[in-house]
Amino acid sequence: MFSKTDPLAPTAPPQRAPNPNAGKSVLASDLRITGEISSTGAVEVFGEVDGNLAARSLMIGSEGSVKGTVSAETIEVKGTLDGRVSTESFTLRATARVQADVTYAGLIIESGAQIEGRFTRPKG
Template sequence: MFSKPDTAPAAPQPARAPNPNAGKSVLASDLRITGEITSTGSVEVFGDIEGNLTARSLMIGGEGAVKGTVSSETVEVKGKLDGRVSTQSFTLRATAQVEADVTYTSLVIESGAQIEGRFNRPKG
């Protein structure tokens, strides 16, 4: 009728693998976020973000702005980016305005993009 509760510690949860079916998050132009954003999918920024942003892919729209640290497999910038970036593929469109220290594997810069900072491609 009565039983002693199990006092064994809970097994640690396995790390979550990235979800290949994760959706797209769109941060609208009237949105301003200060803090940390994390997604296993893609993020499109049309508003103002200040803080850390981690996602599988990131696109900063023409009216979008990100200030902070970005970590993403692919980054495409049409708007403003200020901070640090770690990515595999970094694409700056003609309307991009970037002040950042960037670590990348692949880099595309369209004519007209404004850039200032350090670009580092790891050897390997």
């Protein structure tokens, strides 16, 4: 009548569904950060960042602003970027205002983007 194992009992706890926002950090428009930011995921900036930022991918929203050294595999700028940039893929949207020294592998610039700085493509 009693047994050590119940055939109807689950053998493992139920798995949670994957979180679609895992690895994505959003810095809201009312946020101002001074200092270092580092992420292994995606970062979206709608506020202001004054400092260095490293991430897998970075998107600066049209009202967002980053001033400092930026390093990411992919960077998309709709707002303001001032500093140094190192990236594989750099996309400047029409609303972008960039003043930076940029090292990139791939580059997309939409008509209307404001750019000042030096763009370098590594040899190799």
